[in-house]
Amino acid sequence: MSDDEIILSELSDKELVQQMHDDLYDGLKEEIEEATRILLDRGWAPYDILTQALVEGMRIVGIDFRDGILFVPEVLLSANAMKAGMTILRPLLASTGAPKQGKMVIGTVKGDIHDIGKNLVGMMMEGAGFDVIDLGINNPVENYLEAIEREKPDILGMSALLTTTMPYMKVVIDTLKEKGIREDYIVLVGGAPLNEEFGKAVGADAYCRDAAVAVETAKDFIRRKHNSLAAR
Numbered sequence: 478m479s480d481d482e483i484i485l486s487e488l489s490d491k492e493l494v495q496q497m498h499d500d501l502y503d504g505l506k507e508e509i510e511e512a513t514r515i516l517l518d519r520g521w522a523p524y525d526i527l528t529q530a531l532v533e534g535m536r537i538v539g540i541d542f543r544d545g546i547l548f549v550p551e552v553l554l555s556a557n558a559m560k561a562g563m564t565i566l567r568p569l570l571a572s573t574g575a576p577k578q579g580k581m582v583i584g585t586v587k588g589d590i591h592d593i594g595k596n597l598v599g600m601m602m603e604g605a606g607f608d609v610i611d612l613g614i615n616n617p618v619e620n621y622l623e624a625i626e627r628e629k630p631d632i633l634g635m636s637a638l639l640t641t642t643m644p645y646m647k648v649v650i651d652t653l654k655e656k657g658i659r660e661d662y663i664v665l666v667g668g669a670p671l672n673e674e675f676g677k678a679v680g681a682d683a684y685c686r687d688a689a690v691a692v693e694t695a696k697d698f699i700r701r702k703h704n705s706l707a708a709r
């Protein structure tokens with residue numbers, strides 16, 4: 478059967494998720510939107526669609542990008558398709574009615590334009606009851622400073638997907654230290670090339686491997702912050 482004969486709504490859940498991986502690979506935005514809606518109609522939890530269909534699909538794209546089978550223009554189409562699916566899921570993830578937890582400022586560091594992971598973390602944090610101020614991509618240290626001064630968040634989150642841009646996180650954290658305000662914020666870092674050791678080395682409070690870990694870690698730090706304030 479050729480692709481254009483596939484009727485998404487007639488596929489089983491498993492086939493549909495598989496088809497979404499293929500459609501994400503091919504950058505088919507409308508198909509991703511349709512399939513996302515179908516899974517929602519079938520009672521799928523938004524988080525499961527996000528992880529099993531979209532994030533897993535992008536993982537496969539990442540492998541072929543790494544191996545030189547896919548190139549930037551194709552991966553951009555995949556990213557756009559993924560974002561279209563995320564746009565449908567976002568309000569559903571954000572409206573969980575979770576009690577207010579705190580505020581987060583998040584942005585991708587200077588030189589880096591990857592934003593899917595950051596957006597996903599922002600969405601999940603909103604769903605968990607955090608107010609999220611998203612600074613977007615390619616942020617120099619000044620942007621972070623200005624935003625934390627203005628927003629007075631509990632958490633500062635930085636994202637980097639390139640080995641060449643991840644050291645910039647240290648520039649931001651060192652600047653906070655120089656200004657004597659490092660301890661005023663919980664600093665969380667993330668992105669595919671990072672690891673726990675790197676997080677420690679740059680002076681972050683924690684490295685988070687994915688959005689779910691980011692939410693749990695953020696809640697944990699907020700609890701600790703409240704406990705230590707209460708103990709004063």
Ligand code: B12
Pocket residue numbers: 532535536538539540542543544549550552553556583588589590591592593594595597598633634635636637638639640641665666667668669670684685686687688689691
């Ligand atoms: C999509 C993509 C692109 C898209 C980005 C579109 C967009 N709007 O984001 C485009 C095509 C533009 C792109 C461009 C480039 N890319 Co690119 N890209 C990817 C790809 C395939 C997927 C990234 C992604 O979205 N993953 C899905 C999300 C959900 O995962 P994630 O980002 O890791 O986020 C999760 C966690 O890391 C964590 N997290 C992320 N951020 C944060 C922040 C905080 C605070 C916390 C707590 C957690 C957290 O939670 C997220 C959700 O669970 C990766 C492959 C890979 N393995 O990562 C390459 C990859 C990152 N890109 C790579 C490269 C080389 C490039 C280019 C230099 C290519 C080129 N020659 O031009 C350019 C760089 C442009 C720039 N200056 O930034 C390399 C990096 C290699 C390296 N070691 O540095 C990778 C690894 C591919 C590869 N193996 O070669 N890319």
